[in-house]
Amino acid sequence: MALVEIKKSDYQQGSLQLAIGPNSQLLSYIQEYGEQSFRQLLGLYYDDAVANDRQKYTDLYNGTQYTDEHGEFNSFVGQGLAYVVRRFIYFYFLRDTQTINSDTGTVSNRNENAVQQLGYGRVRAETRYREAVLAYNCNVLPFLMNFRDVEREVIAQVGNTLEVSDTLYLSAGDAIMVGESEAVVSNVTATTFDIDIVGSFVDDVAIWAPFEDIPMQPLSSLTF
Known part of the structure; x- marks a missing residue:
């Protein structure tokens, strides 16, 4: 928790x-x-x-x-x-x-x-x-x-497993963009994750939004 x-x-x-x-x-x-x-x-x-x-x-x-x-x-x-x-x-x-x-x-x-x-x-x-x-x-x-968007370059790929420098705030089940394609990730480690689509993505950029559904508006003081 x-x-x-x-x-x-x-x-x-x-x-x-x-x-x-x-x-x-x-x-x-x-x-x-x-x-x-x-x-x-x-x-x-x-x-x-x-x-x-x-x-x-x-x-x-x-x-x-x-x-x-x-x-x-x-x-x-x-x-x-x-x-x-x-x-x-x-x-x-x-x-x-x-x-x-x-x-x-x-x-x-x-x-x-x-x-x-x-x-x-x-x-x-x-x-x-x-x-x-x-x-x-x-x-x-x-x-x-x-951290509205986290962007990491894909530096290696084996099958549907992509390697990046780090997977900060990425979790299994998250949706990402890689290149121009949408994917859902699984088996996330410190530097790799699997995707549910096929293709070659080395040198493309993987993008995820760990806090996209959190309201990002400044708070205002109360009026007494």
Whole structure:
């Protein structure tokens, strides 16, 4: 499972620390808004990301160092979807929760990010929400755009097995373009894969789109 579970312990220290009691509803917020956020950000890939432990989802979730596919930049270390979604959950929890149940009774939920909305009686964490938007737009979205298309030259072929320099984010069952033909791949290794069509493809370019069904639109900040 590529989408590692977000836990209550993620909110016990650092900039996401929350004052939560034993009867806190935080877990239900993690479950509801965690899934909602991942579904919105992953689009049609959500179910596949939950069911399959693919490297592309692990890197997207955690952030990773990578090389620009088009040779325009060197390398990046990006904040991934986990960073973004944890902050969305934090925002929604504080937006709806002004008090907590503690051993001494009901007390205000206090931390350096909580600001009460005048006129609405809610608590909001505007800073953490904007951090999430900024991280998505400046880290996650460039990562997705960078790997919108992965292009690799076919350097050797034996039968229907093609060899390339690497098969980054390619999985069995994926559709690719090779030369001017469409194919479905199987038996993927670090540098080879099989295709379901016949022909000679040495020196042609194989192209696959590992994130083609993920929405690639920048997020906007909330209007309060």
